[in-house]
Amino acid sequence: MPRAKKTTTRKRKTKTKQAELPLAACEAEVKPTKVRKRALVDALVWYDPGQGEMVRAVAQSAGLRAIEAGIAGEAKEERDTPGALFADALRITDIRHAIARTEAKVIWITSAGLHGREASPLEDEALLRTAVERGAQVCALEPTPASAVDLGQRPVMWARTTPSLIEAPVFAELRECLGEIGAIRSVAVTGRSASECGSLGARLFDAMATVHGLLGTADRIDASIVPPGATRGVYRPPSTALRAAQGDVSAHLRFSSGRSASISLSNQAGAWQRGVTVMGDRACARVTDDRVDLVFADGHVEDRGEIPALRATGEAGVRVIASQLRRAIDPRAPLLPPMDAKAILAMCEAAVLSARTGEAEHPSTLLLMAGGRR
Numbered sequence: 001m002p003r004a005k006k007t008t009t010r011k012r013k014t015k016t017k018q019a020e021l022p023l024a025a026c027e028a029e030v031k032p033t034k035v036r037k038r039a040l041v042d043a044l045v046w047y048d049p050g051q052g053e054m055v056r057a058v059a060q061s062a063g064l065r066a067i068e069a070g071i072a073g074e075a076k077e078e079r080d081t082p083g084a085l086f087a088d089a090l091r092i093t094d095i096r097h098a099i100a101r102t103e104a105k106v107i108w109i110t111s112a113g114l115h116g117r118e119a120s121p122l123e124d125e126a127l128l129r130t131a132v133e134r135g136a137q138v139c140a141l142e143p144t145p146a147s148a149v150d151l152g153q154r155p156v157m158w159a160r161t162t163p164s165l166i167e168a169p170v171f172a173e174l175r176e177c178l179g180e181i182g183a184i185r186s187v188a189v190t191g192r193s194a195s196e197c198g199s200l201g202a203r204l205f206d207a208m209a210t211v212h213g214l215l216g217t218a219d220r221i222d223a224s225i226v227p228p229g230a231t232r233g234v235y236r237p238p239s240t241a242l243r244a245a246q247g248d249v250s251a252h253l254r255f256s257s258g259r260s261a262s263i264s265l266s267n268q269a270g271a272w273q274r275g276v277t278v279m280g281d282r283a284c285a286r287v288t289d290d291r292v293d294l295v296f297a298d299g300h301v302e303d304r305g306e307i308p309a310l311r312a313t314g315e316a317g318v319r320v321i322a323s324q325l326r327r328a329i330d331p332r333a334p335l336l337p338p339m340d341a342k343a344i345l346a347m348c349e350a351a352v353l354s355a356r357t358g359e360a361e362h363p364s365t366l367l368l369m370a371g372g373r374r
Contacts (some may be wrong), residue, residue: 040065041329044104045086046095046121048111049073051196052080054318055110061322062329067104068092073115095121099131106329107131109159110141112199112243120243122146128158137329141198141321143205146242148345152370157341163324164206165274165289166213167336173292174278174285177304180294181280187214187261188277192269197317200225200249200267201242201348208347209339210276211253211261217343217363218261218350223251225355228268237356242348251351254360263351272317289320342370 043064047055049071059066069082070092078084082091092098099107099121113120121127122144131138137160144159145151165171178184189207211218225238227247238245247268253261278285284295292304327333346363354361 039063041106042067042104043106043108044068044092044098044102045089046070046072046092046098046107046109046111048115048196049076049080051110052082052085054194054196054315054321055108056085057315057318058322058325059108061318062325064106064108064325064329068098068102070095070098072111072113072120096124096127099127102131102136105136107136107138108140108325109138110198112142112201114244122159125154125156125158129156132158139325139328142202142243143341143345143348146201146345148342148349148366148370151342151345155342160328161202161205162328163321165210165276165287166339167327168289168324170287170289170292171210171213173304174276174287177283177285177292177294178280180283181278181285182282184214184278184280185259186279187211188279189261189263189275190265191274192266193272193317194270195246195267197272197321198267199243200245200247200265201352203265203267204242204245204249204263204348204351205344206274207263207265208351209344211263212340212344212347214278215253215255215257215259215261217340217367218253218347219256219364220254220360220362221251221347221350221354222360223249223263223351223354225249225352238352240349240352240356242345242352245352249351249355251354253347272315272320274320289316343367346370 040063043059043066045055045059045064045066045068052071052075066086066089069086069089071080071082072095075081082089109122111120113122122140122142128138138158139162140159141162143161144157145154151157189210191203191207193203225245225247227236227238230247248266249263251263253263255261274289276287278287282297286293286295294302294304296302343363346366349366350361350363
């Protein structure tokens with residue numbers, strides 16, 4: 001019997017090391033490097049019940065100073081109230097009035113708009129446009145707008161959706177590897193989080209954006225959504241509203257080119273995890289939030305990128321959201337490649353619709369309704 005090939009790991013080649021500087025005559029001559037403190041950015045935060053601890057932790061890590069804070073609906077516990085979490089911030093109850101007059105440089109909305117008495121401010125395009133024109137950076141956990149048809153009627157996403165894997169440094173590293181991977185045959189996206197990190201619709205938007213960035217718009221999508229508690233009672237079809245989606249989703253995507261993708265996600269699974277496997281003709285790429293590995297046909301594995309900051313201790317979801325939020329509000333951050341949000345939203349809505357009808361659905365139908373190309 002032939003002996004199995006041994007799997008080896010090969011690191012990326014590093015640049016030639018420069019000549020080392022001579023050591024100082026004594027330790028007293030060695031001046032410690034000064035660490036610059038990152039300036040805090042004034043922010044308005046608006047969150048859902050149960051999200052407070054996550055919002056505070058992310059704000060601290062991302063360098064946000066909450067000068068105004070409010071909660072959509074009633075807090076479940078005293079420690080989740082804006083007063084307990086953001087003692088120095090002005091307590092707000094009317095989010096629209098607050099956005100219209102705030103002097104905050106960042107408006108961070110993590111609410112999905114399901115707990116308040118009024119519609120989500122993310123649906124008020126005129127309000128968000130006014131804030132952006134005033135110089136504020138609007139960021140949200142949820143896709144904004146949440147419908148391809150809405151985006152067709154008002155073709156601008158006034159709020160930056162974070163976290164999004166296609167905007168992370170690790171995805172830029174993956175793009176650089178595409179030549180070594182070869183023609184992509186299939187993509188598999190997995191992810192899980194706790195509900196406070198966003199709706200299932202938010203996780204789906206992130207996953208569909210990843211698939212679209214690698215394969216384009218799907219031809220057909222067959223999906224299933226299992227809402228929380230579905231195994232303990234009578235099954236109820238999921239809502240067709242993207243931000244209302246909760247639970248687990250699995251989907252299979254077919255492309256007219258013959259390629260395929262699979263998605264398996266949950267926002268009811270606690271610890272954060274996000275990963276992508278890209279199968280190509282020459283290599284397979286394994287991608288997580290902090291690294292890219294290439295697995296070649298001869299068995300060796302090559303580490304092609306690592307984000308050390310995301311290896312630090314602490315809750316993974318907080319680290320990932322804070323990292324991308326920090327990049328989103330940094331005016332010095334490099335410009336991101338354009339994103340076809342309308343096609344991505346059409347893919348999300350096709351998956352949600354498929355879960356409700358039990359049939360495969362076509363994103364092209366939703367694109368036609370939104371005034372997009374077929």
